[in-house]
Amino acid sequence: MCVAPVLAGCEGALSSLDPAGPAAQSIAGVWWVMMAGSLVILALMMGLILFPFWKRHQPREVPETLWLWGGGLGFPLVVLAALLAWGLPSGQSMLAGRETPVxxxxxxxxxxxxxxxxxxxxxxxxxxxxxxxxxxxxxxxxxxxxxxxxxxxxxxxxxxxxxxxxxxxxxxxxxxxxxxxxxxxxxxxxxxxxxxxxxxxxxxxxxxxxxxxxxxxxxx
Missing domain, CATH: 2.60.40.420 (Cupredoxins -  blue copper proteins)
Structure with a gap:
């Protein structure tokens, strides 16, 4: 089911998820990686939410600095850096190169x-x-x-x-x-x-x- 056909396109002549050219294939690849990554992050967050219920008879104190530096700063930096490294070549593929003029x-x-x-x-x-x-x-x-x-x-x-x-x-x-x-x-x-x-x-x-x-x- 397509949630936002105007923005991304799910099928048909204006589909960005049915690429034909190499630049579009690269962009679609970034989209799929982002989708997979978001599902992994969602599963991780749901696991953290459910974990206290599984261990409710074994309370454990977690340092605030772990949540602040690890979850608030470290984790987003790693995710965004990885996405940037993956996405830059896709943007570069759409630009005119400096080789022999085409x-x-x-x-x-x-x-x-x-x-x-x-x-x-x-x-x-x-x-x-x-x-x-x-x-x-x-x-x-x-x-x-x-x-x-x-x-x-x-x-x-x-x-x-x-x-x-x-x-x-x-x-x-x-x-x-x-x-x-x-x-x-x-x-x-x-x-x-x-x-x-x-x-x-x-x-x-x-x-x-x-x-x-x-x-x-x-x-x-």
Whole structure:
């Protein structure tokens, strides 16, 4: 059962727990680790609560400093440090690297839609981003008005689109297909309808598909 489908997604085209790209897989891995860790901590806390009832005929005094330094400071530091060490590589996987430049497209957000531009090409493709499958693509994201957010749950995490600033997100679609995206930052009355698609084409078909889309001949 899905408790918060809008925030995390449990199934379907906007599922962050059904990853396709490597960045999304890394993020989903962090989610599962956090889920497992929270269950372990919950079991530990429940054990501490029940322990006095099992040993009610054998009272034992526990120093206050143990609860203060161990439970109040030491335990959270260990848990948070471990989570930070696990989570940082996941965030790093979404950033553009410093290696040989990869194919870069531009995502331009506005109330309430998206335009996508391509290197060396005139025109834009509204609401649909075309990319080659199996290749890393850097998406240079900006906004024309207010703050929006570019989010394709099955490919990567969300990155804000900020007026006057360009943030770059790296995505990779391993196979040809359609990946649903949306604005993940409340931006006004029509925020909920601010959706887009990422269409990944086979490498040998990408150029012709992009040319057709830019010429307004894209197939539904």
């Amino acid at each position: 194919y870069t497209v531009e995502a331009e957000a506005y109330q309430w839609g998206w335009n996508f531009r391509y290197p060396g090409e005139d025109g834009v493709t509204p609401e649909v981003l075309h990319i080659p499958a199996g290749e890393p693509v850097d998406v240079a994201i900006t906004s024309l008005d207010v703050i929006h957010a570019f989010w394709v749950p099955r490919l990567a995490g969300k990155v804000d689109a900020i007026p006057g600033t360009t943030n770059t997100l790296r995505i990779l679609a391993p196979e040809p297909g359609i990946y649903e995206g949306m604005c993940a930052e409340f931006c006004g009355l029509e925020h909920a309808t601010m959706r887009f698609r990422v269409v990944a084409h086979a490498s040998d078909e990408y150029e012709s598909a992009l040319d057709a889309a830019l010429a307004g001949q894209e197939q539904p």
